[in-house]
Amino acid sequence: MNSPVITFENVEKNFGALKVLKGISGNIHRGEVIAIIGTSGCGKSTLLRCFNRLETINTGNLTVNGIDLSHPKLHRNILRQLRTKVGMVFQQFNLFPHLTVLQNLTLAQQQVLGKTPSESTQLAKQYLDKVGLFDKSESYPEQLSGGQKQRVAIARSLCMNPQIMLFDEPTSALDPELVGEVLQVMQQLATEGMTMVVVTHEMQFAREVASRVFFMDSGIILEQGSPQQVIQNPKHERLRNFMSRLKM
Numbered sequence: 085m086n087s088p089v090i091t092f093e094n095v096e097k098n099f100g101a102l103k104v105l106k107g108i109s110g111n112i113h114r115g116e117v118i119a120i121i122g123t124s125g126c127g128k129s130t131l132l133r134c135f136n137r138l139e140t141i142n143t144g145n146l147t148v149n150g151i152d153l154s155h156p157k158l159h160r161n162i163l164r165q166l167r168t169k170v171g172m173v174f175q176q177f178n179l180f181p182h183l184t185v186l187q188n189l190t191l192a193q194q195q196v197l198g199k200t201p202s203e204s205t206q207l208a209k210q211y212l213d214k215v216g217l218f219d220k221s222e223s224y225p226e227q228l229s230g231g232q233k234q235r236v237a238i239a240r241s242l243c244m245n246p247q248i249m250l251f252d253e254p255t256s257a258l259d260p261e262l263v264g265e266v267l268q269v270m271q272q273l274a275t276e277g278m279t280m281v282v283v284t285h286e287m288q289f290a291r292e293v294a295s296r297v298f299f300m301d302s303g304i305i306l307e308q309g310s311p312q313q314v315i316q317n318p319k320h321e322r323l324r325n326f327m328s329r330l331k332m
Contacts, residue, residue, distance in 0.1 A: 089114045089248060089279055090135060095144035097130055104130045106303035107144065114247075117280045119290035119311070122300035123326060128283045131300070132250050135281065136170045137163060149247055168196060171241030172250045175257045177233040179225040179240075185212065186221040189240050197244065204243070211239040215269050231262030238269055249273065251282040287330055291315050299323045 088111035097105040104127045112118050120128040133139040135148050137158060146153040149169050151162060179188050189208035193199045199207070212218045215235040225233055234254055241249060251270065255263040267289050274280060274293050284290060290297050290311055297314040299307040301322050307314055318324045 086114050088112060089149055090281070091145070091147045092134075093145040095131075095134065095146055096142045097127075097134060097139060098142050104303055105134075105141070108303070108305050110298065110305060110308065112279065112281060114279050115277045116295040117274045117282065117293055118296055118298060119294035120281065120283045120298045120300060121285070121287070121290060121326070126300040127303040128300045129252050132252050132281060132283050135248075135250055136172050137166060138172075164196065168244050169246055170248045170250060171244055171246035172252070173234070173237050173241055173254050175253045177225070177230075177237045179233055179236060181225050183224075184221065185217065185223050185225070185228070185236050188225070188236060189243050192240070193243050207243050208239070211242045212236075214242070214272075215239045216265075229262055230258045231265045234258065234266045235269055238266070248279045248281070251280065251284070253283050253285065255284070255286055285330070287315060299326070301326075
């Protein structure tokens with residue numbers, strides 16, 4: 085297998101007296117799709133946010149795409165380099181309401197990557213087409229459904245040409261009937277070989293798309309392995325209880 089693009093060793097993260105990540109270790113290889121599952125408050129979103137430095141680890145070692153994120157201080161240029169190569173899609177879509185869909189996609193390309201308006205527009209339209217929203221380029225976010233907004237957010241991340249995509253419960257704010265259209269886009273990215281780390285409650289996605297599943301519990305990775313191992317044949321009682329509470 086190729087060398088890891090994300091490596092973390094004995095990573096701890098505290099919020100005041102609360103230990104959220106308790107010395108966890110692991111690695112993620114290029115082209116893998118990792119699904120992180122677990123109950124609310126187990127630390128899965130915090131771990132994900134450490135991968136693009138939205139949170140800073142307290143102790144341990146963390147390297148993402150060749151950049152060492154273990155140090156408490158990071159130069160602004162390094163941070164920019166990290167964030168252009170590591171895209172992130174949140175529960176809430178974080179689109180600018182006063183900009184059209186197209187402008188939402190071209191803004192960072194021009195400001196961060198220094199692309200011309202014509203270059204950025206061409207790429208934006210290409211990715212809108214990819215997520216099935218080419219005809220919505222002149223719409224404003226308020227005119228879109230939740231599923232469409234989330235697909236725009238994914239297209240916006242792809243415009244930055246990331247090497248790794250992080251998804252923090254991308255479907256949890258959506259009405260059930262809109263979940264499928266977002267998961268379909270993510271499934272397509274996985275098929276194309278995008279390295280993805282997905283915090284999710286969507287077990288069908290984890291089962292069908294993930295290369296590996298991490299089950300987190302109280303700040304540690306309690307169990308990890310193929311979807312077959314983790315979801316179909318859980319070893320730990322905590323994981324069995326978690327799975328039995330979900331509608332499979």
